[in-house]
Amino acid sequence: MNAHISPGDVYDKDLNFLFGSGASFGLLPTLALQIKKADGTAWSLEELATKFERERDTRYIPLFMHYYQGCIHPAQRFQVSGVVGNARSERVVSNYRRFLETVLQILQRRRALEQRCNVFTTNYDGCFPLVADEILRTGNIDFLLNDGARGFRRRYLQARNFNTYLCQVGVFGRHQVSIPQINLLHVHGSVYWAKDGENIRVDYETLPGAGLLTLEQQEKLAVFSAVLEDANATLDDLVAPAFSPAECDAFWASYTRLPIVNPTKWKFHETVFEEHYYQMLRMLSYELEKPNAVLITFGFSFADEHILNLVKRSLSNPHLQVFVCCFDRGVRETLQAKFQGFRNVQCLALDEGVMDFTAFNERVFLLDEAPPVAAGLPPAANDAAVPDVDGAPVGGAA
Known part of the structure; x- marks a missing residue:
């Protein structure tokens, strides 16, 4: 055959x-994580986000900060x-x-x-x-x-x-x-999409700004992200960064306006x-x-x-x-x-x-x-x- x-x-x-x-x-990062489950297999971002959402875990929003900073923002900045x-x-x-x-x-x-x-x-x-x-x-x-x-x-x-x-x-x-x-x-x-009233506008020319996270917030997130990418780490090693409730709320409000599918349930907001x-x-x-x-x-x-x-x-x-x-x-x-x-x-x-x-x-x-x-x-x-x-x-x- x-x-x-x-x-x-x-x-x-x-x-x-x-x-x-x-x-x-x-060229661009994927959704893959290295942090391990109890059975030794790696968590996927979808699985971990779903778990954190279901359990109202404080690491839920920092996980999406990691996802944004590692996967989405590099795509926004990409130029051939x-x-x-x-x-x-x-x-x-x-x-x-x-x-x-x-x-x-x-x-x-x-x-x-x-x-x-x-x-x-x-x-x-x-x-x-x-x-x-x-x-x-x-x-x-x-x-x-x-x-x-x-x-x-x-x-x-x-x-x-x-x-x-x-x-x-x-x-x-x-x-x-x-x-x-x-x-x-x-x-x-x-x-390259943006909501414009009840329409979707497509624009390949307008470049993004600094992103949704400040340099200070990126530094706070760095240790959290390193654990997610550590093949020897488990969830017990994953400590939530010291973000204030206001910082989390501000990030989430901006993140949910992005024109992408939310990986937890493959839904748009x-x-x-x-x-x-x-x-x-x-x-x-x-x-x-x-x-x-x-x-x-x-x-x-x-x-x-x-x-x-x-x-x-x-x-x-x-x-x-x-x-x-x-x-x-x-x-x-x-x-x-x-x-x-x-x-x-x-x-x-x-x-x-x-x-x-x-x-x-x-x-x-x-x-x-x-x-x-x-x-x-x-x-x-x-x-x-x-x-x-x-x-x-x-x-x-x-």
Whole structure:
């Protein structure tokens, strides 16, 4: 069985991607913690936040201070130009660029009016739009990254904008040329969003200020954060920082206005963001119900139960094929258990090492063969095994 995702598998399909924080690993921090439970496994931020909220633990708000300072604020400050000189960060940006260029090459081989796909992401960062902007600046590739926003001085987000399509028409209207289009859907929000009345405004130009924590508060938080990142620590070692009730209240009031999903229950605090979240889930469901739909996930753990259950329901579509790209074989076992019984799911992992973004681009999703041109021909058969990738339908051998 061929576990490799080749262009021949997907070039003529209704193509969808779902990206999680693993894609930006090495450039931006993830939700992962190192502090251990009694059984020796690491707490996740979601688990610990839920526990602290349920028990009204005084460490609840400091935990979100750690989350904001370590995960959200770095995403707010991210600029592509800022990675120059940092080899690890440059590699992540290069991987985003390579992925987008691979997708665009696939789209360019399609028929007119079919040159588009959807990228759903739970990341708050601007890696996709900012890297896409860098590609467009070169002038070598003409495409549209559609983030769902429209406007001039102020751009506003509306779900209906993802249904638009751009094409070029000749001067005398004698020919029409499709522009490859990637729809970018931030299902968990974006650091570039802001509430504007009953609308969501999208702004990539306005840079954030100093953040929600002062330098003095960051210093107070440092010891607390160090324990969360200590693989030898337990909750008994985690002492709440000496923040006053006023400091906690002020931080929480600002934090809850951020346009992102709250990790405790995967909910937005603002109704306008909550409504958009469910619109994006409905759009994902709609796309996965299409004939010949394909979903490729990378860096995504399916911790969002709404998305997990939505994908499971969509798997009743016999024409849907889901490729779940797993960080390692242990993660693959976990995700295979989540999708047990579904024969149209393949969980992929490398035989050796981990599947980071570089491995995904170089060994799993790459243009190692030219797919058929868009002339009504069926995809070329590709039964060659890839020795360093292992995957199987979770419901048993195909």
